[in-house]
Amino acid sequence: xxxxxxxxxxxxANDDYVADILCEGEVVTRIDTAIDAPTDxxxxxxxxxxxxxxxxxxxxxxxxxxxxxxxxxxxxxASRAALVGGTTTLLEMCCPDxxxxxIEAFELWKSKAEKSACDYSxxxxxxxxxxxxxxxxxxxxxxxxxxxxxFLAYKGAFGVTDEELFxxxxxxxxxxxxxxxxxxxxxxxxxLQKQLLAEGKKGPEWHEPSRPTRVEAEGVHHLMTFAExxxxxxxxxHTSCQQALETVQAARLRGVRAWVETVIPYLTLxxxxxxxxxxxxxxxxxxxxxxDPIEQPTLWAAVRSRLISxxxxxxxxxxFVGQKDMxxxxxxxxxxxxxxxxxxxxxxxxxxxxxxxxDLNTFVDAASxxxxxxxxxxxxxxxxxxxxxxxxxxxxxxxxxKISAExxxxxxxxxxFEGWEIEGRPSLVTVRGKIQAREGQFVGxxxxxxxxxxxxxxx
Numbered sequence: 001x002x003x004x005x006x007x008x009x010x011x012x013a014n015d016d017y018v019a020d021i022l023c024e025g026e027v028v029t030r031i032d033t034a035i036d037a038p039t040d041x042x043x044x045x046x047x048x049x050x051x052x053x054x055x056x057x058x059x060x061x062x063x064x065x066x067x068x069x070x071x072x073x074x075x076x077x078a079s080r081a082a083l084v085g086g087t088t089t090l091l092e093m094c095c096p097d098x099x100x101x102x103i104e105a106f107e108l109w110k111s112k113a114e115k116s117a118c119d120y121s122x123x124x125x126x127x128x129x130x131x132x133x134x135x136x137x138x139x140x141x142x143x144x145x146x147x148x149x150x151f152l153a154y155k156g157a158f159g160v161t162d163e164e165l166f167x168x169x170x171x172x173x174x175x176x177x178x179x180x181x182x183x184x185x186x187x188x189x190x191x192l193q194k195q196l197l198a199e200g201k202k203g204p205e206w207h208e209p210s211r212p213t214r215v216e217a218e219g220v221h222h223l224m225t226f227a228e229x230x231x232x233x234x235x236x237x238h239t240s241c242q243q244a245l246e247t248v249q250a251a252r253l254r255g256v257r258a259w260v261e262t263v264i265p266y267l268t269l270x271x272x273x274x275x276x277x278x279x280x281x282x283x284x285x286x287x288x289x290x291x292d293p294i295e296q297p298t299l300w301a302a303v304r305s306r307l308i309s310x311x312x313x314x315x316x317x318x319x320f321v322g323q324k325d326m327x328x329x330x331x332x333x334x335x336x337x338x339x340x341x342x343x344x345x346x347x348x349x350x351x352x353x354x355x356x357x358x359d360l361n362t363f364v365d366a367a368s369x370x371x372x373x374x375x376x377x378x379x380x381x382x383x384x385x386x387x388x389x390x391x392x393x394x395x396x397x398x399x400x401x402k403i404s405a406e407x408x409x410x411x412x413x414x415x416x417f418e419g420w421e422i423e424g425r426p427s428l429v430t431v432r433g434k435i436q437a438r439e440g441q442f443v444g445x446x447x448x449x450x451x452x453x454x455x456x457x458x459x
Contacts, residue, residue, distance in 0.1 A: 004037045008046030012383050013365035023390035026432035046394045052364055053384050054088030054391025055345050058371040059237055059312035062092055063112040067335045072317045072411045079117040080442040081342035081409035086426040088118050088391040089381055093149050095125040097157055102136040116449030118431050123149040123180050129164035141175050144453025146376040148177055152219045153184040169232035176456030180235045183219030193332050204281035207331045208271045208289035216288045217243035224251035233257040233458035238314045240266045240288045242298040261310045262299055264344045268351055282324040283414055285334045300357045309370040311348055315341035317412035339412045343403055346422040354423045376454030390433035397424045
């Protein structure tokens with residue numbers, strides 16, 4: 001069935017105008033004023049509402065074995081949550097450990113996504129590098145994966161050695177693959193954790209002091225050095241502080257091809273949440289940690305100036321009861337992650353656009369377009385134009401409501417934003433021309449999502 005969206009205010013990274021949009025099959029076929037509806041079309045009146053391109057979350061964890069447990073979401077729950085929140089494409093981190101074979105891990109992660117209701121792709125994690133892994137990584141790139149992921153953290157688990165980092169970046173440069181990286185100095189984290197525990201400092205409030213901003217900036221500096229020497233294109237995930245941003249900016253001025261992501265928790269939460277009493281702070285443990293509130297104006301300014309290219313989530317859902325409490329008595333054992341796949345768009349709109357921190361075009365650029373461009377999806381995704389996939393979000397700026405764990409689609413027993421007010425939400429969400437969510441409810445079809453193949457372009 002065709003869909004005709006009439007009278008909406010269309011916002012892209014560069015444009016802002018009122019027009020009708022006709023979607024036929026899976027793509028946008030016409031944008032014009034006063035389009036007459038085909039006989040089989042469903043007509044949506046979007047007067048007084050925005051029409052955005054489907055939003056893209058470039059950093060999520062859905063299937064994730066981690067810290068002795070597994071993330072709670074499946075693609076059935078996570079894709080529904082994403083769609084209700086306006087996100088139509090997910091890029092998941094495929095994270096094998098050092099003992100796994102890359103091809104086997106890639107096939108496992110793909111199998112977990114078969115029932116996704118939204119489109120998806122993967123960043124292929126590199127947790128070791130040898131001749132066998134190199135051959136497998138080449139094959140994975142041939143299958144349509146155009147980005148790697150490395151961890152400069154989690155010593156003995158996901159983390160790579162310097163030799164492995166150099167070889168991964170060298171291969172990435174050859175193949176035109178961009179490398180996403182978790183940047184912290186793992187040796188400093190390990191030493192600081194041991195020191196704090198020895199001093200009897202064991203609660204979640206000590207997580208941030210064990211991974212201070214200088215440790216993150218040092219990890220970024222390390223990555224920038226290797227990127228400069230190899231010529232690889234790199235992308236710093238979940239960047240949380242000014243020192244890390246300054247390190248990237250300095251490298252970019254030297255010609256390093258580097259991009260920056262932040263995530264919605266850093267823009268809206270701060271370390272005082274992880275300091276809440278009675279172990280409540282465990283809900284807010286993620287890495288790098290939530291920072292001092294003084295960091296937030298800098299992060300917002302970097303989004304506004306586009307030094308920060310993308311706003312993602314690093315969605316990693318672990319129940320407070322039964323998972324986060326594995327770290328009661330030892331903060332290093334608290335599974336890291338804050339669930340936010342459902343709330344990213346509404347929080348970014350409410351605390352960014354509505355507060356005057358960013359404009360509508362920047363909002364779309366940071367939450368959709370830049371991810372599409374960096375990761376080989378543009379212009380199929382990330383914009384509203386004829387020929388693009390009909391991934392559209394009709395957004396109601398007049399909506400007022402509150403975030404609640406009781407109502408959320410995410411399969412986790414708490415919300416980090418419980419009771420927070422939102423000013424706007426998606427009233428209609430389509431994925432390749434199929435309506436998948438209406439007015440905060442999933443109304444679509446599980447399994448409609450497709451794995452997106454991407455061509456390397458970062459040579």
